[in-house]
Amino acid sequence: GSLYLSLRDLMAWDRALRAGQVLKPESWKLVFEPVTLASGRRHPYGFGWRVDRIGGQAVQSHSGSWQGFQSIITR
Numbered sequence: 001g002s003l004y005l006s007l008r009d010l011m012a013w014d015r016a017l018r019a020g021q022v023l024k025p026e027s028w029k030l031v032f033e034p035v036t037l038a039s040g041r042r043h044p045y046g047f048g049w050r051v052d053r054i055g056g057q058a059v060q061s062h063s064g065s066w067q068g069f070q071s072i073i074t075r
Contacts, residue, residue, distance in 0.1 A: 014075060032060055 005013075016022055023031070031047045044051050049060045063072035 010073065014073070017075065032058070 020028055031049060032051055033046050034042045034044050034051050035046065037043055046060075049062050052059045052061075059074065061072060061074040063070065065071075
């Protein structure tokens with residue numbers, strides 16, 4: 001699939017993410033928590049988000065592409 005949205009839509013989505021809206025708090029914890037693989041190793045991917053730490057700061061990103069267009073949100 002694909003999403004069609006404006007910059008204002010993306011800003012509203014980011015505000016909702018920062019405020020912890022849309023999902024329950026325990027669900028947000030899972031979304032931004034690296035997954036533990038069957039081997040016991042951690043992988044830097046939550047539910048739909050790549051999760052990293054850069055310079056001690058938590059960083060989440062998600063990207064996608066479709067029909068020649070590409071987008072990414074990094075926060």
